[in-house]
Amino acid sequence: xxxxxxxxxxxRVPPEKLGKDVKKAIEExxxxxxxxxxxxxxxxxxxxxxxxxxxxxxxxxxxPGVRYQVKFKLLTFKPEINELVYGEVIDNTEFGSxxxxxxxxxxVHISQIMDDFVSYDTKNSVFLGKQTRKxxxxxxxxxxxxxxSSIGKEENKLGLTMRQAGLGALHWLEEEKKKRKx
Numbered sequence: 001x002x003x004x005x006x007x008x009x010x011x012r013v014p015p016e017k018l019g020k021d022v023k024k025a026i027e028e029x030x031x032x033x034x035x036x037x038x039x040x041x042x043x044x045x046x047x048x049x050x051x052x053x054x055x056x057x058x059x060x061x062x063x064p065g066v067r068y069q070v071k072f073k074l075l076t077f078k079p080e081i082n083e084l085v086y087g088e089v090i091d092n093t094e095f096g097s098x099x100x101x102x103x104x105x106x107x108v109h110i111s112q113i114m115d116d117f118v119s120y121d122t123k124n125s126v127f128l129g130k131q132t133r134k135x136x137x138x139x140x141x142x143x144x145x146x147x148x149s150s151i152g153k154e155e156n157k158l159g160l161t162m163r164q165a166g167l168g169a170l171h172w173l174e175e176e177k178k179k180r181k182x
Contacts (some may be wrong), residue, residue, distance in 0.1 A: 012049070026068055082145060108161065117129070124137070
């Protein structure tokens with residue numbers, strides 16, 4: 001889930017930025033320190049949005065940089081368990097399908113792709129349902145549910161499922177909708 005988060009903390013502005021406007025120098029320092037990082041509490045930090053408040057700057061002995069007490073906003077992405085997500089299949093392997101969800105990739109294990117016996121065609125990199133004849137290939141758009149998340153730990157992992165009603169490849173859902181109308 002994407003969120004705007006307000007954070008308070010000390011931001012160090014290096015000496016090479018001290019000739020700039022203070023707020024501009026702090027914005028640049030926040031972006032350099034936080035953007036494209038992963039925090040266990042906040043999730044993936046995508047962008048520094050704004051600086052809300054700037055306190056008095058302090059210089060510590062032996063450090064030419066200035067530290068400011070700052071209140072600022074960040075745009076983050078933190079996946080939540082049971083959240084529905086929209087994504088695109090970026091890779092199929094014999095053990096499952098990798099789905100790109102915003103800034104992260106999640107894995108739909110082969111057992112979680114559909115309620116059917118699923119086989120994997122290694123030559124074409126496609127999953128095929130035995131009875132339903134449903135296929136899942138790279139580039140397919142899907143709706144999935146997050147069932148496991150370990151963001152900000154040693155390895156960032158997202159576990160997904162598409163076995164519940166209303167989930168799966170969009171072309172499956174369109175076919176089901178057409179069948180119901182008949």
